[in-house]
Amino acid sequence: MKSKPAIMIFITLLTLFLIVSCFPDKSYEDSPSGFFTGIWHGWIAPLSLIIGFFDKSVRIYDAHNTGWMYDLGFYIAIISGFGSLSLFRSKKKND
Template identity: 30%
Template sequence: MRRPAIRSWRRTAALVAVTVAAALVLAGCAATNTAAPAIAGAPGFWLGVWQGMILPIAFLVSLFDDHVAVYAVPNSGHLYDLGFVIGACVIPLPTILFGGGRARRRRAAR
């Protein structure tokens, strides 16, 4: 009696695997625009650093104002992305390296 249950489980697993594989193959065929033309005046590395640094403030403002975006959409590409990530890491870096104020006081009290 247990064999039919195992066979149906295997069939279900095989069907799921085939469905996922087919979805991945079809997603690989999606059209993308990798040769987008460079836009003159598009934000570059340094503006990405700045916008990454003001990320927490820009996020809070974007919740209430539809004209404020967290990330510049027409940007210069990978350099803007790198600057944005670097800028976003600048804000929490002192806390990560040196700990928060309470943690520092606890360490000093020991």
């Protein structure tokens, strides 16, 4: 199957474009960001940080939010993201 790498590249690029389209920036929306938006922004925070070096309008955290509910969602996503890194680390066996 020679088309499998092409399909994987297409899916990867599509996923990246979808993630990039949802970065927090200067929001001028009528409604502030809430709990679920905070979760999303927490999940994409590492990518937002990298993109923020090149594009000054991209921020990790949305300042136009609902308060502690947005903060709760943001921190839940940040903590769960770093906690899941331990699943991929190799475990040493004690013999």
